[in-house]
Amino acid sequence: MMNTITSSKVPVVELPSGEVLSLKVIDIVGKKKGPMCYLQASVHGAEHQGNAVIYQLLKYLEKNEIAGSIRLVPMANPIALNNKIGTYTHGRFNSNTGDNWNRLYHDFTKDNDQVLEFAKKYLGYDELDIDKQYKLLLSKLIEDKKNENSNYGIDRNGHVNILLQELAHNADYVLDLHTGPVATRYLYVPEYLEEKCADLQFPHNLIIPNNFAGAMDEASFMPWINLQRAFKELGRDYDIAFEAYTVELGSEERISLEEAQLDLRHILHYLFLRGIVTEEDNPITTTIKKCKLKDYKTYYAPRGALYEYMVQPGQAVKKGEVLAVALNFENHFKEEEIKIELRANQDCIVINHYPSSSVPSGAELFQVMESIY
Amino acid sequence: MMNTITSSKVPVVELPSGEVLSLKVIDIVGKKKGPMCYLQASVHGAEHQGNAVIYQLLKYLEKNEIAGSIRLVPMANPIALNNKIGTYTHGRFNSNTGDNWNRLYHDFTKDNDQVLEFAKKYLGYDELDIDKQYKLLLSKLIEDKKNENSNYGIDRNGHVNILLQELAHNADYVLDLHTGPVATRYLYVPEYLEEKCADLQFPHNLIIPNNFAGAMDEASFMPWINLQRAFKELGRDYDIAFEAYTVELGSEERISLEEAQLDLRHILHYLFLRGIVTEEDNPITTTIKKCKLKDYKTYYAPRGALYEYMVQPGQAVKKGEVLAVALNFENHFKEEEIKIELRANQDCIVINHYPSSSVPSGAELFQVMESIY
C-alpha cells in the first residue's frame, strides 16, 4: 500500500512559433485522509533551488506513505525559466510588460460581497465544514475571474498566476519556493502565522503584514484573512487553519541536490507537524531570528562602481563595519581615492546582495534585517 | 528685447564605469510676467517624438517673445534612452527592477496633514496667493521625500522621477510628452480637465479618474486635487488652475521634424490660450473625440503567431471587422487553417498596436477606444 502519483499538464502560453509551454503538475495522494500541501518553484525564472527540493521530495514520496495529499508544480513559470539573455536567466519580470511575476496574483475576495454572504450563511458551522465550503467558493471566484473580459483574449500578464492560484485553491498549506539573488535561507511570514512559522525551522523570518501586495503567499492567505474579517463583523472569532509562506532557498541561478536534502528536512518536519508526513527520524532544529518588514532595510549603491561584497548572506554585521568596497576609476581623474567603502548604519544580518560586481548608483546592493528579535 | 534662455544639468545616475548621466534643463523666461509651462520628453526611453517637438519649440522661442516662462527637459530619462538591446531601445521599464518608469512618481500629498494645515492657514486667501504658497509647500515636501532614508543611499527606482517632479513643481501647466508603440496621437486627460482639454485640439482624448497611479500627469495634478479636497472639507470651493496632460505623439523609435511642426501648433495654440505665447496666426482645429478609461479596451493576442495588423492607429472599426490576421504554422500540423483572424467585438477606434509581427499568446495586441462621445 503506497501513495498514488499522477501527472498532468496545464498550457500556459503559445509561443510565436506555435509551440506551447505548459505547467507540469504532479499529484501525490496518500491512502489515508489528511490535509493538502501545495508546493511550487521558479515563478521567478532564475530561482531554481526549489525544483531540486521538489525533486528530492518526490523521491521521498515514492517510498514513504503520507496522509492527505501533496501537489508539486516544479518550473511553475516556464515562460520566465526559459527567458535566457546571454547565459543568464531574466526571469524576475514579464519581459513584455515589466511586471514582477510575483506581484501579478489576483485578490478576488477583497471587498467581495460573496465573502460576506458566505460568512452569514456558514456563521454557525464548524471550522472544518466552513473550510471545505469556502474552497468551493474560491474555486468559483477564480473561475469567474478567468472568464472576465475573456472575449478580449487572455492577458498574459497574470495568466500563469491565476492558473497557479487555481491549482493551489484546494490546499491547506502553500509553500512558494523562491531564492534571492545571492542570498541566505529565509521565510516570508504573515503576522497571523508568526507563532506557527517556527515549524519550518528557518533561521531568518521576515514578518510581513496580513495584506495583499500581489505575491503568491498573500494571494493564498488573503481569502482566509478576508473571511476571518467577515466573520469578525458578524461577531464570530474564526481561527485560520490555512498557512502560506514564501520560502527563500539561497541564491539564484544554481541548484544543489545536496543542499536540497537539507532543505527537504525542513519541509518534511513541517509536513510531519501538519500530519501529512507520518514519520520523522531526525527532526531539524535551528535558532530562529525574526524581524518586521519595516526593519528589513535596503542599502542602495551610493556610487556607480565595481563592488566587492565583504559580508556573506546570513552573516551578522555590527554598526560601522564594512559591508562593501568598490572601485571607481573616475575618482582617480578627480584626484579622489579609487577605493570607496560602504559601512553598516546599524547592527544587522545581511540577507542578500546584488549578484554582480558591476553596479550603477542607486541599485539595490544589500538587503538586511535590523532590530532582530 | 527677447526671452532669456539658460541651461543647467542635474545628475541622475553614475554608471558602473564612473561616467554620469544628467538631465538637460533649458529655461526660457519672457520679459513679461506670466504663468510657467513645463514640458518633458522620453521618460519612456523609446518614445522620441517629444524631443523633436521640444526642439521645434526651442527654435520658436529663440525668435518669439513669451510672457512667463517655459522649462524644457528633453531626454528626461537618459538611463532609459540609452538602454539599447540590439538595435531597439528598452526604455519602458527600469531594466534592473522591472518597474515602468511612468509608474514611479511620488504621491507626497496623499493623507498628508501638512496639506490640511495649509488649507486651514490659507482658507481665506485668494487663489493666486494660495497657488504661490502651495508651490513652496510642494517644494518642501519634495525635499523631505528626497532626504527620507537617505543614509541608506538613493533608490535608483524612482530617483529620476523625483528629480523631474522637483523640476516641475513650480509649473502651472505640465505636458509629459510620450508616444505609444505603433500609435495615433492622443491625450490622457484627468476628469477635472475634461472641459479644458479641447484647448490642445487633440483628436483622441482618454478621460482618466482624478487618481494617483504613479504617472507624471497624476503626480503633478494630485497635489492640487488633494488641496481642493482639503478646502472642500473646510467648506471652500477651490478652483484648480493647474493642468497636467500626458501627450501621446504617435509611434515610438522614430522622430519626424515635419510632424513636430504640426505637433508644435497644438502646443502653441494651448500656450496662447494660457497667455504664455503672445501671438497666434493660424489656430489649429480638430474634431475632438473622447472616451472613458473604462471603455479603453485591450485586445490580447488569442494565439502565439505572426500577426499582420489590418487597421492603422486612428482608424475607426465596426464590430465584426477584421483587426488582424495571423499565421500559425503549427496549425498546419493539427489539420487546422494556418491563417487566423481577429475581429472587433464592438465599434471602436484603434489607438495603438503591438510593434512587432511576432507575438506570444496573451500579449497586448491592440488598445482601442469604445463608447466614444
Next chain:
Amino acid sequence: MMNTITSSKVPVVELPSGEVLSLKVIDIVGKKKGPMCYLQASVHGAEHQGNAVIYQLLKYLEKNEIAGSIRLVPMANPIALNNKIGTYTHGRFNSNTGDNWNRLYHDFTKDNDQVLEFAKKYLGYDELDIDKQYKLLLSKLIEDKKNENSNYGIDRNGHVNILLQELAHNADYVLDLHTGPVATRYLYVPEYLEEKCADLQFPHNLIIPNNFAGAMDEASFMPWINLQRAFKELGRDYDIAFEAYTVELGSEERISLEEAQLDLRHILHYLFLRGIVTEEDNPITTTIKKCKLKDYKTYYAPRGALYEYMVQPGQAVKKGEVLAVALNFENHFKEEEIKIELRANQDCIVINHYPSSSVPSGAELFQVMESIY
C-alpha cells in the same frame, strides 16, 4: 490529379523547461518529375515576411500542379523567432554566443579530398548524373559533420544550421528568405549567377563573390563551386546548374499578406522559368539594378543622437543630399547647433537603415549601393 503535400518535424532545441522546439517542414511533390526548390524563412528571428510568402506559396500549391518538388521551411529558426525582449524580437544573433545565425553554416567541401576523388570518378559522366551522385556525397558529408565530436554533445551554435543544410541538400534551387531592418527588396547574388538572377526580377541586386562567409546561400552554392574547381583542375569545364539566393523582402518585425502576393509573383515567375511551376499568366517585370559588394557602403552614425531618416529604402540619392538629420541636446550645452545633418558622399540608392531613432555613435545607420550598373 494534384500535388502531394506532406509534413514533418525536426527537433532543434530542448528548452531548460524541457519543451522542444522543432523545424516544421512541408513538402509538396508534383505528379510530374522535375527539379527541387527549397525555401526557408526567418533564420534571423525578426525577419518575418518570408513566412507570409511561404503561406501564399502553399495556398498556390494546394491548387496548382507542379513538376518536381518544393520544400518549405517557415520559421526556420524557432529559437530566434521566439527570442522576445520587451516587444521586439532579438533574432539576429545566438543570444548565448553572440554569433549571427546566418554566419553559422558549415563549409564541408572546402579543401576536401573527397570532392577531388568524386571529380576524378565522375569526370566523364554527364552533368545530370554528376549532380545526382554529388548530392549523395553532400548528404554523407553533412552526416559526417553531424557525427563529428558528437560524444561531447551537439553545439547549439550551428546546430539549426546544419539541420537546415541537411533539409536543403537535395535541392536544385535554394531561396533563403530574409529582410533588412527597415529595407527595400533586394537579392544577394553570387558572381556565377549574375546572368541568371534577372529571372527573379528583383529591383536591386548585390553581386557577391563566389566565396564562403557563413551564410546559407554560400553554404548551398560552395559545394558546387568547389566541385567546379575540382573538375577544372582535371581539365573539365563543369557548368553549375545549382542556384542559391538570399532574398531580402523589405523590413523586419512585420508581415503583409498583400505584399506577399506580389513577392509570390517573383518566385512563381522564377519557378516557371525553372520548370517547376507549369503555367504563368502575368509575368512580372522590373528594371534591374546591380552593384558589386565592394560598392555596397555602410554609413556609420557620426554622432550619438536621435535620428530622422530623410530617405526611404529604395530611394536614389544624389551626392550631397541629406540622408538624415539628428538631434543632440548636449550640443546645446557646448554652444553648438542641436540639429546635425548627414549628407551622401556619393550618388547612391539607399537599401536599408537602422530601425530606431535612438542611435549611439558608430552604429550602422544606412547601407547604400554605389556605382550601380
Next chain:
Amino acid sequence: MMNTITSSKVPVVELPSGEVLSLKVIDIVGKKKGPMCYLQASVHGAEHQGNAVIYQLLKYLEKNEIAGSIRLVPMANPIALNNKIGTYTHGRFNSNTGDNWNRLYHDFTKDNDQVLEFAKKYLGYDELDIDKQYKLLLSKLIEDKKNENSNYGIDRNGHVNILLQELAHNADYVLDLHTGPVATRYLYVPEYLEEKCADLQFPHNLIIPNNFAGAMDEASFMPWINLQRAFKELGRDYDIAFEAYTVELGSEERISLEEAQLDLRHILHYLFLRGIVTEEDNPITTTIKKCKLKDYKTYYAPRGALYEYMVQPGQAVKKGEVLAVALNFENHFKEEEIKIELRANQDCIVINHYPSSSVPSGAELFQVMESIY
C-alpha cells in the same frame, strides 16, 4: 625619487543622449629606462577581476620604483561594462552587431608589403633598433587603418579595439586581463612563448597557434610574428622579444581585492623577470600544466534542463566521473528518470563552466583541458 604617474582619457562612444564614454589611461614611468608593459581589463564587460589587479598594481606603483613604464587601462570597454540587462552584465558581445568584443581587433600587418620593405631596410640592424623602428611603423599602420573609409563614419564595431591597439602599440609586453564565466585561473599562450610563459607561474596554460583570430593577444603579437616571417624570407633569424598573453583571472561578475593581491604577485614576478619591477621579496611558484588548443574540449549540454555542476574549475576529473547532474521534469511525463548525469569522456581538468543552472540543450556546459603535459 619616484615614478611619475599621469592620466588621460580617450573618447570611445557618444551615447544617444549625448554623453560620452571614455577610456581611462594611467601611465606610470620610472626614473630609470626600461621596457614598457601594457595591461588592460574588462574588454568583456562582465570580467571585472582585472580591474582589482590594476588597482592593486597602481597602489604598488605609488610606492615602488620601476625601470621603464607601465600603462594601465582599467575598464577598457566602458560600452560593454555598462551594458546591464537586469542585474547582470551583457558584456561579451557588441549588443548591436553580436560580435565578440575580443574578436574585433585588427590585423594590419598580414600580407602587408610595408612589413617586407621594413625587413629589407632594417635587415642588418640590431634587434633593439629594429624593435624601436618597427613600433613607429605599427603606429603609422594603425593611424592608416583609423583613417580608412573614415568619410563614411567610424564603425563602432572594432572602434574601441583599434583605440586599445593604439594605446598598446609601443609596449614590449601586453597582458590582456579577462575572466571565464565560472572559471579557474589560466593563461592563453602563443606557441612561440611556450618556454617563457612559466614566468607568470600560472597553473593552467593553454597553448594556441601563432595565428590571428581577432583577440588582443593575437593582434599584439602577430605584427612581430609577421616581421619574423619577413626576416626569415630574407634569411635572417629574428628573435621576438615581444610578449602578449590573455590572462584569465577566475570568474566573471565579481571582484576580490584579496585575490587580486595574489594575482598581483604573479604579475610582479613577471615584471621583475622582465626588468621593470626592480625588487622582489617573495617569488611565487606553481606547478605548471599545459595543453594544446586542440585538446581544449567543450562539453555541450546534452539536454535542456536545470544543471548542478559537480566539479569546480581547476579540479582534475577522471574518465567516467560525473561532471554534472541535471533535472528535466518533462522526463517524468515520458516515464523517464527526472535526473540525468553527464560523465567525463576522458581524464581532464575542468577550466570553466556555464554560469547558470538553467541551460538549453547545446549550450557550452564545460571547457576542459585534456592530454595535459
